[in-house]
Amino acid sequence: MIESTIAALGPWSWFVLGLLLLGLEILAPGTIFLWFGLSALVVGVVALLFDFAWQVDVGLFLVLSLVSLLIGRRLMQKLASEKGDPGLNQRGSRYVGREFTLAAPLNEGAGNLSIDDTIWRITGPDMPAGTKVRVEAIDGARLVVSRVS
Template sequence: MEVIGFLAEYGPWSWIVAGLILLALELVVPGGYLLWTGIAGILTGFITLVQQPPWPLQWLIFGVLSLVSILTWVRFTRNRREESDRPLLNERTQQFVGQEAVLDQPITNGFGRVALGDTVWRVSGPDLPAGQRVRIVGADGNVLRVEPR
């Protein structure tokens, strides 16, 4: 009942202060949800500055504004794809597909090794001697699939 008394005493300013507190909490606990509830609190405060609805209606306004703003935010951000100038940045094995290399170790029993850049990679493919040129055609996890060139 203290919340009701606080709302009755300070009216619209309590909503505005609560909204600002929620916005400040968003800086500490990021995620987006406190941002939209904070904005809903501030809007509820401005609405109650113009017209003084009873406190249950104020809570209803706050709840509806919060739900609508959060659902709208989730809807627009869920399907948004961020464009990247380096789409294969964290997919190192996919970066090598199509490149050619020379086997450092022969492929025996289906596996061998090849040096690419500063890393030695495990490769799979048909048995081939060391020094053979190969083309990288795919990857299975961290193992590059190769075929003779």
């Protein structure tokens, strides 16, 4: 039954396969099926233009899939390394090196610092309110601060 449907569709079966693979890409994580789907669509165009045997079409599909997969992976890695926020999952890392003024004193090496709309726990030497501090590092969920000279 499947063979008769593929034979009846002829070159259009490659377009159906390509669209199915592209649809599967939406459901599956990663970008694996994208490259296979695009290869199937290219083979569909070639099959419409040239009357090759089905074995040539399958071979062309395999070669195009492999080449597009390798090139696509390399391209996706390059794009992933150029974009993004390296401190996305470490919010405190965005504040390292920045200077702030203490609204409340730092007693016994611990206190709080209001940054934007968040109150952070901080550690550092004892300092009175109004002292300018610089965030030096992150220690878990605490910011490590020092006095600005």
